[in-house]
Amino acid sequence: MAKTKELSKDTRNKIVDLHQAGKTESAIGKQLGVKKSTVGAIIRKWKTYKTTDYLPRSGAPRKISPPTRALKMxxxxxxxxxxxxxxxxxxxxxxxxxxxxxxxxxxxxxPDLNPIENLWRELKIRVAQRQPQNITALEEICMEEWAKLPAT
Known part of the structure; x- marks a missing residue:
């Protein structure tokens, strides 16, 4: 089923006026040529918000995740x-x-000036010089040598 155009503000206001006059949703829909479900939705909106205007919606969700947003760039x-x-x-x-x-x-x-690549090379050289004998030793040496790398 294809979408229809939005109802004009006048039509929405007529629906509310007819509802206040005591007409049923079916009778209002037949009189104005509008679906009963549309009439009901407009009346519910009017009862909730006291307006027939279209309310602002949130739109699509933001592409930035909350942790990134928290950084506040x-x-x-x-x-x-x-x-x-x-x-x-x-x-x-x-x-x-x-x-x-x-x-x-x-x-x-x-790409040869990528700073992290230079760090990995330096770490690799330092670990190789200490010649770890097993996985546990390799892990410990890696952690020790990483901590020794200068921060700047």
Whole structure:
């Protein structure tokens, strides 16, 4: 069944007036050429909210999760991206500038400068030098060496 157009404000007000005059939902629907269920919905809305206007709705749920929203992305954040062409369009740069985000300078499409990759390499070298004998020792050495890595 196809959706129909919304009823005009005048029609919705007529439905309420006829209801207050004592007419039944069926009689109102026949008189105005509106479905009984629609008449009932309008009357229920009027009884609840004392209006026949369309009420604002929440719309689609936000795409940002509550934990992310809790961060409240305040000013002072620094954004790092890999200068992929989609990140360097004028529109993207303008949006970041308008939102007052600082962008970390970064050579064009250079994956070898990924800071986490350098950390993993350093950890791998340190663990290999200590030559763990089993999984438990490997885990302990990894944790110790990770704690020794400089924070900056």
């Amino acid at each position: 305040k000013r002072g954040w620094v954004i790092q991206h890999d200068n992929d062409p989609k990140h360097t369009t004028r529109a993207t740069k303008e949006r970041l500038r308008k939102k007052h985000f600082k962008v970390l300078e970064w050579p064009s499409q250079s």
